[in-house]
Amino acid sequence: MDDSSLKALPPSESRAHSFADLVDLAPAAAFIRDGEGRYLWANHAYAHLYGTVPEDVVGKYIEDLDAPAEAGRFRALDQEVLSRGAPVRHTLGYRRRDGSAGRAVGHRFPVRENARTCVAGIYVDVTDHLRLTVRWQEAEENLRALRDHSGLPCALLSANGRVIEASAAAAELFRLDPHDLVGRRAHTLLAPEPGLDLLHRRWQGLLSRRTRRVETSAVLVDAQGLRRRARLHLTTIGHSAARARYVWAVVTHQSLAHEAHASLTAAQIRILSLLAEGSSNGDIATSLKLSRQTVDYHLSRLRQLLGAGTRPALVARAYVLGILAPCAWPPRSATAAHPLSAV
The missing domain is CATH 1.10.10.10 (Winged helix-like DNA-binding domain superfamily/Winged helix DNA-binding domain)
Known part of the structure; x- marks a missing residue:
């Protein structure tokens, strides 16, 4: 179809062709089907889902590419779009080329093609995103389990030194309720001593990513004013940002609680x-x-x-x-x- 014929199309038909031109080389999978379920157009990403090329998709029917049960659902969804005359958001489950289950999210909407109302669809494969989300959730659950059941006093600190999360052992170490420990500034939990200057420099080194891990010591002060020398392991989280946003602090050794004495x-x-x-x-x-x-x-x-x-x-x-x-x-x-x- 040349430019002169495209200009002669009704506005709705022109939009259908504009949609096809727009997403032809896009990573999102897109198609146009008529009311009988026959493919009028598909882009490369859509054809790739079926392990083929767009030329082999056009002219085929839904049943030629999908299993009967899935084809039935797709036909019903197409008919819903045609009868309502409005877009429908849809989550699509399908079988990937490697045999694993896939998931895509997108919209189907009515378009005019060759003086007929047809169904266009565009989908984004979110399979890998969902898998990464599940793995992230599992990692967070494992980290929480380790934090809560290891018995080690540990806390997640923000870049400005505020306690974001804390284990029960950390709350017990400071003789505080866990809810009272969260939100505290870390410097209020440290006894003033000459070594704090070195600890501050090492903290800045962590935030600026000059180093990712620091092992040091500090004197901690609990809610009753008692002190104890503790061995601290500080580790930054993530690699992407120019400055670290969070630091895990873990106490591996601690002395007996005692009153302050002269240095x-x-x-x-x-x-x-x-x-x-x-x-x-x-x-x-x-x-x-x-x-x-x-x-x-x-x-x-x-x-x-x-x-x-x-x-x-x-x-x-x-x-x-x-x-x-x-x-x-x-x-x-x-x-x-x-x-x-x-x-």
Whole structure:
């Protein structure tokens, strides 16, 4: 049909041809059938559903391409469109070329073709989208199950540090109702200490995607004001955005809850590490190039600060308060950035 004949068509027939021209090479599957179920036109995407080309579809009837039960449903839908004279939204189930079940969503509507009212349809295959949606839902369910039943305190944090989700173990750790924990700003759950500057820098590194995972430590404060040293694993979610939108925070180790005490010096922590290793006062003095009297003073001061009367009690308190790392040998500070670092 040339341009002059197209201009002579009635407006409704011109729209039918415009529809065919518009979607001929579109990824959406489209067709035009007459009232008897015979194909007058189909695009490549529609023919591909049946493993053929448009030229082999045109002229065939519905029953030539679809099973009897499906053909009956399609004919009934065509008749509904023709009788109502209005578009009908339709979800289509079909068998894909690989034998799997497929799903498409689209519209059928009346058009004029060769002075007859026919049915046009356009469908988008949503099979892969639905499958991905199901997998996403399953992944979320598995994540929730892991969050709720692993026993690990964990929380999903927004980029501005607000708690979006939290496990029951996390709420228990902070002695809060889960509903009270959600919505809190994370910085209100941390004790102010020098290490917060490093934690903030690492957090910014996560958000800017300079790194995806961070293992660090922080002192957490519960609703009663008690503190505990915790080992934190921070992991960003997703790869697409330039900045991370969410971060999972998981606590893998935590110390005994305790009241706030004065911060220990690097020398005091090193003395505790050597004491836990089994060193005598003289050995500690030699190792740190200190006088015996200085070591004795530090140990006496540590017993006062940590509320421990004996050397074994002092070592035990250093571990349960999270001053020394629980899974490291030789003993070292729980805040050490490197496994071989002493402080």
